[in-house]
Amino acid sequence: MLQIIKGGLQTTVQDLGRYGYQKFGVITSGAMDPYAHRLANLLVGNDENAATFEVTLVGPTIQFERDMFIALCGGNLSPKIDGHAVDFWRPLAVKGGSTLSFGAPKAGCRCYLAVSGGISVPELMNSRSTYLRAEIGGFQGRSLKAGDRVEVNPTPAKQLASFDKALSKDTDWQVPAPRYSTAPVIRMMKGRHYELFDEESRKSAFTDFFTVSSNSDRMGYRLEGGALALEEPAELISEAVAFGSIQVPADGNPIVLLADRQTTGGYPKIGQIASVDLPLVSQLKPGDRLRFQEVTLQEAQRLWIEQEHRIQQLKISIQLKWEEWE
Amino acid sequence: MDYSFSPLGDHSIIIEIGQEISEEVQNQVRTISQLLEKKQPRWLLEIIPAFTTIAVFYTPTVASYATVEAELKELLQQPEEVAASETRTVEIPVCYGGEFGPDLEFVAEHNGLTPEEVIDIHTSGSYSVHMIGFAPGFPFIGGMSEKIAAPRRDSPRLRIPERTVGIAGKQTGVYPIETPGGWQLIGRTPIRLFRPDQEVPSLLRAGDKIIFKKITESEYYAWKEEDHAANH
Incomplete structure (x- = not known):
């Protein structure tokens, strides 16, 4: 369970979007930065489509009620756990009772919080994304606010077994971040x-x-x-x-x-x-x-395919890192 | 028929079936949409049919634009494989005027009619759904009489309640969800056009015929969706 102490500016549950319903006028919703969303999930051992929190500019304050792994990817919104700055673009072992908060935005404006097991909200039309305008999907169809309690799927036992080791071991590896810029x-x-x-x-x-x-x-x-x-x-x-x-x-x-x-x-x-x-x-x-x-279209498709290959490679190297922890 | 193809970014292709809105083009849009959904090519993600076009979304890691275009061309050779779907007629009960339709008087005055005459004209039209878009389950409806056409409001309302029936220019429509908007509001229906809890979340689909039926305020409040489902 995640206890929301502060909701932040606009924190919503998102996955990779609601596809197959656009013909009914239903928008896709989904992560604004799908790359960061996917990587955050992969880093904690989730399927890349698992639900994450999309944090916008002014982050929320969230208390974790049990031990779990998390990853923060996307914009640098100065994340802290129990007041100590933490790295992003890598998995973090978080002890039950600790609190995640955010500070000033240093780069970008959206950060994705993935938790091991994934955020548990009901699936609606094949997706867990929040459809704000229609007030459906995600967590009660809206942004998070203080007092909300959001369920998390259990972390697989095998992964949890490496928790203490992950906590103590120096894990300075990160996956490469995109070159976010204010003038790209x-x-x-x-x-x-x-x-x-x-x-x-x-x-x-x-x-x-x-x-x-x-x-x-x-x-x-x-x-x-x-x-x-x-x-x-x-x-x-x-x-x-x-x-x-x-x-x-x-x-x-x-x-x-x-x-x-x-x-x-x-x-x-x-x-x-x-x-x-x-x-x-x-x-x-x-x-x-x-x-x-x-x-050109050909070049754009080539770049896309290249990126997909890179993500597959990252997925494998993340799995290898996890095996080192076991 | 001559179709043209062009990219809509690196994940979709637009099939243009005609340059103008016509019944023939609309029928083609529906037939091809059904064909694609039946064949489910391996690269297909989803489609968005519109007035004269169909956007086909695909996975570029499975097939490139050139492959998708070539395969679509081949597929479109056999549209006869899909039986023309039956035309459905959907009745939409509307409680006109009062708090549900605060602009009914304006629409009447604008056209030199009484509110009753506006309702008579609105309920006697022969309407069809051109496409679903703009909002979930929102039908673009053709066939409204120009006798009750009315311009959009100068300043849009911030909140129009869901299920409100309105007029904008020569168009009539029903808002499925609460939205801001500049339409002239003439009434409200008790039935939901957007049903996110159901497998097909839109009550209406392109090609449907629509009948607007006048109901009283007490009928509006007594309305149950099951009654409607049983009727159709």
Whole structure:
């Protein structure tokens, strides 16, 4: 059991998303930074789709009621256990009764907390992700607040047997973290409506800096700058959008669609972020800047496949580390 | 039929079936959607059918864009394998006006009608569901009479209760969940359009015919979902 002492700004239960129901208008939800979510799970021996807490900017305070392993991946929100700073991107043995808290955000804005066994909430439409707008899924369909008690699946006995050893042993290994930045260059493919934009806009899309506005959330980031415009007005027929679609409403400020995006949209899509770079975008805070660099579809798919191979390799090396502890 | 294909990022492909909304295009969208769901290609994640397009989401580690496009082209050669699905007619009971439909008067005045006339026109229309999107279980409905068209509100309401029936421009719709929005609200239905606890979480699906039926406030409060299920 996890006792929530403070809820934090927006702490929600997420997995890799709710797929198969978008045709009914049900959004995918899921981790904004799927890479960090997956790694956090793998580090504690979970399936990569197990439910985690997505912690946003101002973290929660959580007390662990029994011994378990945890991992913190994603943005550096200065995590502490019983007041002592702890590392992230590695497994940590946490004793029952200890308390996890967070401090100032040092890099990125979302951190994933995975616990061995996984967070136990009911599955709804094949997923444990929180669907905030519909108030369903996750933990009671909402962000955590003080006083909540969240169930955790039991840690496998074999893993728990190595708890004392893990606690005493110097474990300075970490998995490599993505290069989160406050001014990243993000790889973007031309979107379905790229050619409908005027020449200047087609150019600025790949040269200008865009600033993340304060009007940004899990649904999408509004970007300022560029003032992108169509060559001539066009009435488009609504169609599907995807994680990382960049659509441009009439005011010319692009919107990057993220985990809580609607299933369909009617604005022209100037671009589509390469999936491998989505974590870098999801970790941006209002005021951060980004620039887009063109990538072809073939290259984006090659990068994705490469990343998947790397994750498989990491999975194996994590398993080997666990065996050393046993 | 000529279809065109284009990527929607590195995990999906859009099949464009036509350039304009028509019944023929809509039927094609439904047939191809059914075909894909029946065949379940090994790379398929899910589909999002819309007015004139179907987005097909796939796993790039299983198949590249080129492979998916080639296999889709082959698959679409045999649409006749799917029997045209039966058209369902779904009745949606609506309690018009009052606290459920605070904008009924506005819609009437805007069109030089009485509220009763607006209700008569709204309940006598022949409607069909073009697609589900925007919100869970939200139907884009075609077929509303222009006689009761009304512009969106200048400033959107922050909270529109779930199951509210509204008009925006030439469209009518039902909000499945509480949402902010600028629609003119004319009534509310006692039935849920979004049912997350059920295997098919949307009451409606593309292609359905809809009948709006006027009910009284006491019928609204007495309504039980089971009654509705038994009727259909």
